[in-house]
Amino acid sequence: MISQLSWKIGGQQGEGVESTDRIFSTALNRLGYYLYGYRHFSSRIKGGHTNNKIRISTEPIRAISDDLDILVAFDQESIDLNAGELRAGGVIVADAKFNPTVPEHIDATLFAVPITKLAEELGTSLMKNMVASGASWALLGLPLEVFNKAVEQEFGRKGPAVVEKNIEAVKCGAEFVLEQAGGPLEAFKLAPADGKQKLFMIGNEAIGLGAIAAGCRLMSAYPITPASEIMEYLIKKLPKFGGTVIQTEDEIAAVTMAIGANYSGVRTMTASAGPGLSLMMEAIGLAGMTEQPLVIVDTQRGGPSTGLPTKQEQSDLNAMVYGTHGEIPKIVIAPASIEDCFYDMIEAFNLSEQYQVPVIVMTDLQLSLGKQSCEPLDLNQVAINRGKLVTEAPELEAGQLFKRYEFTEDGVSPRVLPGDKYGLHHVTGVEHDETGRPSESAVNRKKMMDKRLSKLNGLYIREGLRIDAPHETPDLLIIGMGSTGGTIDQARQKLEKDGLTTNHITIRQIHPFPAEQLLPFVQQAGKVVVLENNATAQLANQLKMHLGHGDKIGHVLKYDGTPFLPAEVYEACKELN
Numbered sequence: 001m002i003s004q005l006s007w008k009i010g011g012q013q014g015e016g017v018e019s020t021d022r023i024f025s026t027a028l029n030r031l032g033y034y035l036y037g038y039r040h041f042s043s044r045i046k047g048g049h050t051n052n053k054i055r056i057s058t059e060p061i062r063a064i065s066d067d068l069d070i071l072v073a074f075d076q077e078s079i080d081l082n083a084g085e086l087r088a089g090g091v092i093v094a095d096a097k098f099n100p101t102v103p104e105h106i107d108a109t110l111f112a113v114p115i116t117k118l119a120e121e122l123g124t125s126l127m128k129n130m131v132a133s134g135a136s137w138a139l140l141g142l143p144l145e146v147f148n149k150a151v152e153q154e155f156g157r158k159g160p161a162v163v164e165k166n167i168e169a170v171k172c173g174a175e176f177v178l179e180q181a182g183g184p185l186e187a188f189k190l191a192p193a194d195g196k197q198k199l200f201m202i203g204n205e206a207i208g209l210g211a212i213a214a215g216c217r218l219m220s221a222y223p224i225t226p227a228s229e230i231m232e233y234l235i236k237k238l239p240k241f242g243g244t245v246i247q248t249e250d251e252i253a254a255v256t257m258a259i260g261a262n263y264s265g266v267r268t269m270t271a272s273a274g275p276g277l278s279l280m281m282e283a284i285g286l287a288g289m290t291e292q293p294l295v296i297v298d299t300q301r302g303g304p305s306t307g308l309p310t311k312q313e314q315s316d317l318n319a320m321v322y323g324t325h326g327e328i329p330k331i332v333i334a335p336a337s338i339e340d341c342f343y344d345m346i347e348a349f350n351l352s353e354q355y356q357v358p359v360i361v362m363t364d365l366q367l368s369l370g371k372q373s374c375e376p377l378d379l380n381q382v383a384i385n386r387g388k389l390v391t392e393a394p395e396l397e398a399g400q401l402f403k404r405y406e407f408t409e410d411g412v413s414p415r416v417l418p419g420d421k422y423g424l425h426h427v428t429g430v431e432h433d434e435t436g437r438p439s440e441s442a443v444n445r446k447k448m449m450d451k452r453l454s455k456l457n458g459l460y461i462r463e464g465l466r467i468d469a470p471h472e473t474p475d476l477l478i479i480g481m482g483s484t485g486g487t488i489d490q491a492r493q494k495l496e497k498d499g500l501t502t503n504h505i506t507i508r509q510i511h512p513f514p515a516e517q518l519l520p521f522v523q524q525a526g527k528v529v530v531l532e533n534n535a536t537a538q539l540a541n542q543l544k545m546h547l548g549h550g551d552k553i554g555h556v557l558k559y560d561g562t563p564f565l566p567a568e569v570y571e572a573c574k575e576l577n
Contacts, residue, residue: 001191004057006065007136010082011074014046016129019154020072021052024133025371027150028056029200031142032193036486037371038064038563043225043310049077058191062337062372062486066567069188070139071108072132074115076100083108089187093135093177095128111135111177118172127169134173141184144174199374203341203367206374207297208233210345211269213382216295217243218268220257222250225309226365227271227299251276255283255296262293263427265389265417267349271297274316275305277360281323284358286429288328291405291413291452293352295345297361299368300482302561311561312365314482315534317542320360321511327449329355329456332511334362336466336485338374340508341367346382347462354387355412355455362510364533366563367483390414393422401425401435407447411455456512464509465517471501476577477525478504481539484531484564491569500577507539515546528553529576531569535559 007024011017018039025035036055042048055065068085071078073094079102083092088107094100095115102110113135119128130151137147148167155163178184201209208230211219219238221231235245248254254270261268272280277298287294300316302308320332331351335344344361352359393402393416404425406413413434416423426436431448433439466485476495478488485506492502505521507514522528522543530540530553540555556572558564 001189002187003059003191004055004061004065005069005140005188005190006053006055006067007070007072008051008053008068008082008085009072009074009132010049010051010078013042013048013050015074016126017050017052017074020129020133021054023130023147023150023154024137025054025200026153027137027142027147028054029198029373030146030149032195032198033057033190034060034198034373035200035371036061036064036373038366039369040562041310043308049081051078051082056190058193060373063490063566064487064563066565070136072136073100074128074132079103091139091185091188093132093139095132111139111180113173113176113180115173118176119169122165122169122172127166130166130169131173134170135177137170138174138178139181139185139188141189144170197376199338199376200371201338201374202229202369202371203335203338203363204229204299204369205233206338206341207271207345207361207363207368208237209377210342211349212237212241212243213342213379214267214346214349215384216267216269216349217241218258218261218266219245219270220248220254220261220268221245221270221272222248222254222276224251224273224276226301226368227273227276227297229369230271230297251279252283255280255294256286259283259287259290259292259294262352263290263418269295269297269349271299273299273301273309274303274307274319277316277319277323281325284330285324285326285328287358288324288330288452289429289431290427291356291415293349293356294358295348295352295361296358297363300362300364302559308561310365312563313533313559313561314364315536315538315559316362317510317534317538320362327453329357329452330511331355331357331359331456331459331461332362332509333359333461334481334508334510335367336482336506336508338372339377342377343381350383350385351461353389354385355459356387356415357455362482364482370483388412388414390416390420390423393420396422401437403434404436405432405434405448405451407434407451411451411453411457459512460514460517461509464507464514466506466508467521469503469505469521471503473524473526474501474503475526476500476502476573477521477528478502478531478569478573479507479528479539479543480504480531481507481510484533487564487566487569488531490566491573494566494570495573498574500573502573510542513542513546518543519547522547522549522553525552527577529573530555531564532556533558533563
């Protein structure tokens with residue numbers, strides 16, 4: 001028996017690849033396996049090659065695999081593009097309709113199954129994805145009744161007749177391939193999973209769930225890949241909690257609506273990708289100047305412009321940190337796991353109100369859309385902190401205004417909601433005095449700038465650095481952000497076997513940069529390698545700017561639209577050491 005296996009399905013976008021993957025992985029999740037998925041899809045509604053890859057394991061995993069065990073192909077293009085990943089002795093399950101062939105240099109067993117024909121005999125070619133699923137599931141020797149339960153979950157809303165037809169399609173695919181193969185393949189038999197219930201979701205769903213737990217009751221947003229699933233999730237869930245989602249005409253309207261709603265006291269968020277974040281920049285400056293809480297999620301994708309809207313990249317870091325005109329305080333945090341996506345949203349809302357600043361939650365496409373197993377979430381960790389929100393403003397004399405922007409020792413002023421008795425004050429995007437009245441006084445300007453910029457002095461969020469440092473003076477310190485953590489950990493296992501000592505830090509507080517906490521680890525390492533999905537080493541440059549030690553800081557960059565593979569990280573670190 002084996003402890004892990006990698007499975008991929010490929011075809012043309014719009015012919016059931018996504019639903020096949022969803023049902024297949026749902027069934028595996030029911031058995032208690034740990035899963036990590038990656039979607040390669042085209043920026044078209046229909047057409048263009050797409051594939052979904054799932055890594056299945058009896059132990060927790062947080063990275064896609066270098067190789068592939070089983071490939072399910074709906075067309076020859078899927079074989080030609082993906083067969084190179086197959087390990088020696090791998091398996092291809094392909095539709096006999098297109099007379100599949102295996103490239104000469106590939107050591108793999110081909111099972112040509114009449115996938116489309118069997119589906120058509122059952123009434124419609126649309127069920128070919130269920131035929132293919134049944135065939136690959138049967139080769140693994142896994143119980144069909146579990147898979148059938150997942151089919152019921154997927155198609156139950158369409159009625160029992162549809163469910164029965166799809167279960168029959170699964171059975172046909174299974175019976176055909178088992179007769180061809182002579183039974184399940186012993187080399188691909190997975191060891192039993194622990195059977196424990198696990199959550200199985202994409203990062204965007206965890207972000208939406210975290211927002212609800214944080215008390216968010218309004219999302220204003222404009223759809224954009226790869227952030228749209230946050231909006232879609234909240235459209236279904238927020239009304240159950242008395243909230244709503246408003247689809248605005250553009251990202252400018254989305255962010256200004258969020259600012260206004262937060263001003264009124266409603267915890268509100270917006271979410272977008274790089275192009276949308278660019279449109280929000282002036283309004284982010286408004287939130288900074290008026291000291292309004294604001295939570296934005298930026299799900300990074302390939303840029304610039306439309307770029308690669310369905311591909312992986314981590315190139316918005318500089319835009320998030322420096323994008324606004326003028327100088328305002330803001331916080332940028334970067335979740336590194338599904339669990340982080342949930343808990344960090346709660347922290348983002350708390351931070352935005354505690355410090356009265358914009359908070360940007362920085363994810364990337366792989367973390368946002370890659371479906372992964374995670375342990376049950378601990379709701380005991382959910383705590384709401386609304387900062388200096390004044391419930392009863394002190395009585396004022398006639399003609400006086402509330403000092404909404406009062407100079408305080410920590411730079412954070414008391415905040416009231418509109419309509420509160422004695423809370424009357426002025427709000428404007430121009431420079432202002434303590435009551436909000438416009439002021440161009442040089443003395444006031446300097447004091448207000450110092451007040452705003454001092455708010456984040458010494459800020460260090462919960463686990464701003466995720467540290468795995470078993471060695472006091474390692475040969476290599478590998479640093480990453482976002483979805484790269486699991487990939488780095490897997491590469492480190494091989495590096496350690498080669499005799500290289502390695503530490504690993506995931507930076508989760510991007511801005512303000514946690515220089516004081518990070519510096520000792522950089523000083524102790526022989527060499528520092530920064531891993532990031534962009535072309536200009538944006539994170540590595542943050543290290544050099546804040547910490548120095550440029551002579552020992554190297555970087556590994558990947559910006560072709562695909563996430564890092566463990567083998568790539570291993571080879572690059574070996575070369576840089």
